[in-house]
Amino acid sequence: MPDTQGAVRTTAAEQAMADELRSSLRGEVIDRGHPGYDEARTVWNGLVDRRPALIARCTGTADVVEAVRVARERRPVVSIRGGGHQVAGSAVCDDGLVIDLSRMKGVHVDPAARTARAQAGVTWGELDRETQLHHLITPGGEISATGIAGLTLGGGFGFVMRTFGLSCDSVRSLTIVTADGVVRTASREEEPELFWAARGGGRGIGVVTSFEFDLHPLGPEVAGVLVLHPYERAEEVLRAWRDATRTAPETVTPELLLWTVPADPALPPELHRANCVMVGAVYGGPPGDGAAAALAPQRELGPPLVDLSGTVPYVALQSANTWRFPDGERYFMKSHFMDELSDEAIATLVDLYSRRPTPESLVVVRTLGGAVAHVGPDDSAFAHRTARYNVSIDAGWQDPALDETAIGWARSAWDAMKPFSSGGTYVNFAGLGEDAVELRGAVFGSHEERLERIRAAYDPDGLFASAARRP
Structure with missing residues (x-):
């Protein structure tokens, strides 16, 4: 944080967390003094101007596991960034740790099975580019720069949703790192409660690192x-x-x-x-x-x-x-x-x-x-x-x-x-801000109680509680 002369000051706790993250991650760790800090903390909505202590730019699921471990031990406020396109700016937090997935861009399409596996930093434009090689789509987005992760976790409106459903309806499975650092696969057969919550429940249940989508014939x-x-x-x-x-x-x-x-x-x-x-x-x-x-x-x-x-x-x-x-x-x-x-x-x-x-x-x-x-x-x-x-x-x-x-x-x-x-x-x-908090009951309706039980079961100490409070 800047002092009265504008110089960047880092607390001892922030420095210790930065050192541990740098020793654990393959990806880059960006602190307040990093020359790329302002760019890394910027999201799509220019109304959002938050200043995290650290940004852990993960290269894969193993990096996410390490970032969650450090967060669990040191207890900063945590936010999770995928595409950074959500209007409330939930990708970034003040004075905490951003687990940044935006460099995780892998996409694999299986045209025979009509499925795609995409990492959580992928945007809809990037996913569409790969699936349309085979004249297949998964429904989602009206702006190609939107990230697949945030949109899907919130439900996912799109231009063909009456034909193929919401984005979350085409999720076959997903990989998620929960607060205990365990990498879990959630589907109808495995971790069904997590799978239920991830399809429309928004944020705060863990760090989703990839999605497996069903694909549908459409296009070019x-x-x-x-x-x-x-x-x-x-x-x-x-x-x-x-x-x-x-x-x-x-x-x-x-x-x-x-x-x-x-x-x-x-x-x-x-x-x-x-x-x-x-x-x-x-x-x-x-x-x-x-x-x-x-x-x-x-x-x-x-x-x-x-x-x-x-x-x-x-x-x-x-x-x-x-x-x-x-x-x-x-x-x-x-x-x-x-x-x-x-x-x-x-x-x-x-x-x-x-x-x-x-x-x-x-x-x-x-x-x-x-x-x-x-x-x-x-x-x-x-x-x-x-x-x-x-x-x-x-x-x-x-x-x-x-x-x-x-x-x-x-x-x-x-x-x-x-x-x-x-x-x-x-x-x-x-x-x-306050709008998002006030509207939680309207957002989740009769499902709010079940969502809270699932969050408590997988995150009893509230590691991702701040993310959950930002619908």
């Missing part, structure tokens, strides 16, 4: 809808879209955004930065006549500003939004699960969006059901299988002077939508 091209409608018709389009989602087949995953027209050279310049309603949908099967018919109701919601529907490479679809959520900008998100999208809820959403503080801020309505609902409500820790929609209030901005305004808008919009909620919120969009 997929059919999709992307239609931009004038914002003046927002309520009308939302109502028509809602009605179309009620009869959408499971092969279609619809999504609607209230946002601005991107400054894309492919779009007319006079539309750039204008408010609009974006209607998107992806067909989870081969493109062709069947896809066109299934997607037609999402495409035919009235006269559009622009219709960009068509066929695109799956990897291009997965990375299409990444540039609109760049590293280092400031983000704050909160969400509601909803069983219905009433006319009143729609009118409220449109009004709330009209008051957004920045052009980067948006509202996203995602459609669940289909394969998401086919998993039993208690078969995984994900607690919202029966919800029909998720409404996400996403504040984005660049200027730190707007922090209070942007966060205040997102919180007040979330509060205004609460009367329409089914009472739940998505762990990966659970706010920041």
Whole structure:
């Protein structure tokens, strides 16, 4: 930590822990005085500015075992970094130890078995690149820079979730280092309680070092809808879209955004930065006549500003939004699960969006059901299988002077939508700081007690308790 002259001061306890880690790990140990410290502690959300004492950059599971051993003996606050893309910034902690998995990038695809084994530092873009060589996917992510670990542990929304389920639904097994330093394989047959908790229970049960996923045939091209409608018709389009989602087949995953027209050279310049309603949908099967018919109701919601529907490479679809959520900008998100999208809820959403503080801020309505609902409500820790929609209030901005305004808008919009909620919120969009703590019951619902029992069984001394408190 810096003293009054700005020099970095390291406590004796931190130095002793750093020395032990350096003697035990193959990977790099980064302390406050390391020239790469600021880069290593930086995460996607520029709103998060935490200063850990040490960052243990692991090269494999053996390094993780050693880092957990040192943490168990010395008892620092612990956080776990995979992709570092979660909005709450749970990858880093103040004055503690970050167990950093971001250099663990191994991916092995078995096309015959339709499985993939991926280490916890892999991003969705990296996984998609390997699986699409064989025209296979595991569902996950809407931004290719997102890490597979955090998204999957929280459930895992994606563009084809109604067809193939959440990311966690395709997990066949995972490797996890628990607080006692034991390397365990969790699956339906081995360590079934750990396996249950890891599929939607978020963080705080151990350090997951790799995932084995089931793969599904899709790609290399997929059919999709992307239609931009004038914002003046927002309520009308939302109502028509809602009605179309009620009869959408499971092969279609619809999504609607209230946002601005991107400054894309492919779009007319006079539309750039204008408010609009974006209607998107992806067909989870081969493109062709069947896809066109299934997607037609999402495409035919009235006269559009622009219709960009068509066929695109799956990897291009997965990375299409990444540039609109760049590293280092400031983000704050909160969400509601909803069983219905009433006319009143729609009118409220449109009004709330009209008051957004920045052009980067948006509202996203995602459609669940289909394969998401086919998993039993208690078969995984994900607690919202029966919800029909998720409404996400996403504040984005660049200027730190707007922090209070942007966060205040997102919180007040979330509060205004609460009367329409089914009472739940998505762990990966659970706010920041006090919001995340307050929302634990809404995140895990009736599964919270079982999750706490599992955490207590595998981590009786609370080594990962700080990670568990950050949904």
